[in-house]
Amino acid sequence: MKTLLNRFALPIGLAATTWLLAGCQSAENSTGGSAPTMAVVGSPPTKETQAAMTPQSALAELKAGNARFVAGQPLKRNLPADVKATASGQYPFAVVLSCLDSRQPIEIVLDQGIGDIFSARVAGNVLNDDILGSMEFACKVSGAKLIAVIGHSNCGAIKGAVDGVELGNLTGLLGKIQPALNQVPADVQPRDSKNLEFVDKVSEANVRLIMQQIRERSPILREMLDSGQIGVAGGMYNLATGEVHFFDK
Ligand SMILES: [Zn+2]
Numbered sequence: 001m002k003t004l005l006n007r008f009a010l011p012i013g014l015a016a017t018t019w020l021l022a023g024c025q026s027a028e029n030s031t032g033g034s035a036p037t038m039a040v041v042g043s044p045p046t047k048e049t050q051a052a053m054t055p056q057s058a059l060a061e062l063k064a065g066n067a068r069f070v071a072g073q074p075l076k077r078n079l080p081a082d083v084k085a086t087a088s089g090q091y092p093f094a095v096v097l098s099c100l101d102s103r104q105p106i107e108i109v110l111d112q113g114i115g116d117i118f119s120a121r122v123a124g125n126v127l128n129d130d131i132l133g134s135m136e137f138a139c140k141v142s143g144a145k146l147i148a149v150i151g152h153s154n155c156g157a158i159k160g161a162v163d164g165v166e167l168g169n170l171t172g173l174l175g176k177i178q179p180a181l182n183q184v185p186a187d188v189q190p191r192d193s194k195n196l197e198f199v200d201k202v203s204e205a206n207v208r209l210i211m212q213q214i215r216e217r218s219p220i221l222r223e224m225l226d227s228g229q230i231g232v233a234g235g236m237y238n239l240a241t242g243e244v245h246f247f248d249k
Pocket of ligand 1: 099100101123124125152154155156157158
């Protein structure tokens with residue numbers, strides 16, 4: 001017998017609870033296979049569970065999801081059932097802007113399934129009017145509670161910007177990263193792509209600038225942020241460990 005627990009069914013502290021209960025799955029094999037076990041099953045948010053979430057609980061769920069991913073204990077999912085459940089509507093709790101990089105598939109590393117999050121991916125996780133409009137749709141129209149901007153270590157786009165690479169349409173994209181270079185203290189040397197400390201500091205500065213730009217460039221999102229309807233969070237994904245470090249502020 002399996003006990004199914006929807007991770008959105010619990011109100012406060014659900015994320016941590018879900019993650020802890022996920023450990024129950026491992027008991028299945030150690031008890032001879034016949035004992036009752038508990039499996040935590042992921043399922044898409046509903047209108048009610050989305051409405052019950054806050055910017056804080058949305059961030060907690062992203063953190064818990066990454067912890068599940070790092071621990072190798074993702075939620076069990078019935079994806080065909082989730083497809084059917086979301087066919088007539090979606091109620092994602094967050095919108096995430098992250099890099100194009102193939103090593104950072106954001107739903108996987110945050111252990112999120114169908115219908116959980118809006119995902120915008122572009123090299124260097126840069127912001128533009130279309131992505132800003134997508135965020136406005138996600139939050140104002142579809143009810144997402146959190147905007148998360150997640151850069152990553154050893155980012156090729158950041159390296160390109162650091163080295164002043166020019167290549168077709170990529171030139172304009174990398175130009176959007178240039179302001180972040182000036183945010184890194186002058187004593188971080190050398191300032192080229194071979195210095196991964198500098199590259200990662202630029203990447204983090206880029207995320208922080210984008211967080212500011214979201215507020216400055218979108219009156220709709222600024223009003224929602226100021227009234228506490230939504231929150232914005234930034235973080236860095238570590239390609240070597242699989243961990244997302246979310247900024248404290
Ligand atoms: Zn990247």
